[in-house]
Amino acid sequence: MKIYGTVGKLIDRYGTEVTVDNEKTKAFIQPIRYNSRYYGTTKRKVSGTVTSERFLYIGKPETKLTCDKSVIQIADRKYIVRRYDIYRVGRYGVYAYGVLAPCGEVLEDEYESDNYTT
Numbered sequence: 620m621k622i623y624g625t626v627g628k629l630i631d632r633y634g635t636e637v638t639v640d641n642e643k644t645k646a647f648i649q650p651i652r653y654n655s656r657y658y659g660t661t662k663r664k665v666s667g668t669v670t671s672e673r674f675l676y677i678g679k680p681e682t683k684l685t686c687d688k689s690v691i692q693i694a695d696r697k698y699i700v701r702r703y704d705i706y707r708v709g710r711y712g713v714y715a716y717g718v719l720a721p722c723g724e725v726l727e728d729e730y731e732s733d734n735y736t737t
Contacts, residue, residue: 626714627679638692639682646678648693651718674698674719680705680712690722697722 634645651673676684676691683689689700698719705712 621711622708622713627681630677630679630714634678635693637678639678639684640689642682644678644682646676646682646691648677648691648719649675651675672721673701676700676715676717676719678715678717680707680715682715684715684717691719 637646684700684703691698699722701718701720703717705715
């Protein structure tokens, strides 16, 4: 049994139904509980608290996603793709993985600028 076919069948069988850029598919979505700037920016709220709500997306490699453009809808919530890549074995894509952030979050550079204005 080939791994790249097996993972796709598991996603089809056990995945959550999602809409990716107006096309229905299945994927695994779960919260990321790791706090790191690598997964995207954090947003300061008025009260001074920092939110970094991020979700891990695992789907079939045939589903094409584009960073900062593709929108994934799950039930009544929408997320934008912040990071995306395909895990490959040889030349075959096994699964696609990405980091999602809630839509409406300000998209800004991941790293602070070294230039200061006075």
